[in-house]
Amino acid sequence: MNTLTKEIKQEVTEAVEGKDQKSASNVRVYSPNVDVMETEEAILFRVEMPGVDQSSVEISIEKDQLILEGKFVPPAESRGQVRLAEYKEGNYFRKFTIGKAIHSDKAIAKMKNGILELTIPKMEPKKTKIEIQK
Amino acid sequence: MLFRILDPQTKANQFWRDFDRLNDELTRSILDSQFGSASNYPPVNVYTKEDEALVTCLLPGIETDHIDINVKDNLLSIHGRKKAEELAEGTEVHRREIYNGEFHRTLELPFRVDQEHVLAKYSNGVLNIHLPRREEDKPKKVSIIAG
Numbered sequence: 001m002n003t004l005t006k007e008i009k010q011e012v013t014e015a016v017e018g019k020d021q022k023s024a025s026n027v028r029v030y031s032p033n034v035d036v037m038e039t040e041e042a043i044l045f046r047v048e049m050p051g052v053d054q055s056s057v058e059i060s061i062e063k064d065q066l067i068l069e070g071k072f073v074p075p076a077e078s079r080g081q082v083r084l085a086e087y088k089e090g091n092y093f094r095k096f097t098i099g100k101a102i103h104s105d106k107a108i109a110k111m112k113n114g115i116l117e118l119t120i121p122k123m124e125p126k127k128t129k130i131e132i133q134k
Numbered sequence: 135m136l137f138r139i140l141d142p143q144t145k146a147n148q149f150w151r152d153f154d155r156l157n158d159e160l161t162r163s164i165l166d167s168q169f170g171s172a173s174n175y176p177p178v179n180v181y182t183k184e185d186e187a188l189v190t191c192l193l194p195g196i197e198t199d200h201i202d203i204n205v206k207d208n209l210l211s212i213h214g215r216k217k218a219e220e221l222a223e224g225t226e227v228h229r230r231e232i233y234n235g236e237f238h239r240t241l242e243l244p245f246r247v248d249q250e251h252v253l254a255k256y257s258n259g260v261l262n263i264h265l266p267r268r269e270e271d272k273p274k275k276v277s278i279i280a281g
Binding site for chain 2: 004005008009012013033034035036037038039040046048049050051052053054079080081082083084085086087112113114115
């Protein structure tokens with residue numbers, strides 16, 4: 001009864017959410033939880049990537065597209081029989097479009113306790129004065 | 135509720151009682167997965183071997199002194215608090231998806247645990263708790279003497 005409930009629940013949740021797409025390598029890809037904040041000087045991203053090592057995180061900015069990726073490394077040793085599985089391990093992927101002028105080359109990223117903190121400084125809006133020809 | 139059967143006579147039937155229970159459980163779990171429920175935060179996986187269990191728990195961004203782990207017999211309870219980041223003045227919030235607040239989970243393990251040798255490790259936002267089975271509860275192999 002219980003296992004049946006769990007199985008049905010999983011099927012329905014996946015159908016409703018549709019976000020746990022399987023990639024070609026059969027590793028699940030998850031959309032991580034994100035906090036996005038903006039101060040006067042910068043845009044801040046906090047991304048939850050539990051179980052991902054700092055070395056396997058990739059951040060790229062191309063024009064206004066920010067791509068955050070985290071590769072999951074499976075544990076080497078056997079853990080035994082699965083009794084309860086409320087989460088599945090997998091890769092993280094999320095894409096954002098930044099609608100502000102930013103200094104992508106001055107971005108700072110830190111990884112602490114499974115949370116990626118990314119700070120991207122904003123560009124001062126340039127003011128150009130155009131003279132009217134006589 | 136996903137389905138509703140409006141016939142009180144069906145209640146006496148074992149099948150419909152089971153069906154209702156399944157129905158209830160499904161509805162609740164779907165609602166929880168859609169709108170979030172404090173009762174299943176943080177998500178855990180439990181793995182067991184004959185003489186030990188491993189509980190892995192997704193808890194990114196927490197200070198280890200904010201986690202309390204208690205073990206009694208075959209019950210493991212994890213209690214903690216996740217503090218929200220303090221925001222500087224003039225910060226504009228665009229998105230807030232990360233959970234903050236108190237959490238409490240109690241898990242039932244298939245055997246009694248040797249409380250003295252429980253080991254908890256926190257790395258990369260994952261809490262791993264190793265729970266060895268009590269020595270006196272471990273299965274003993276009986277050797278047969280050929281006669």
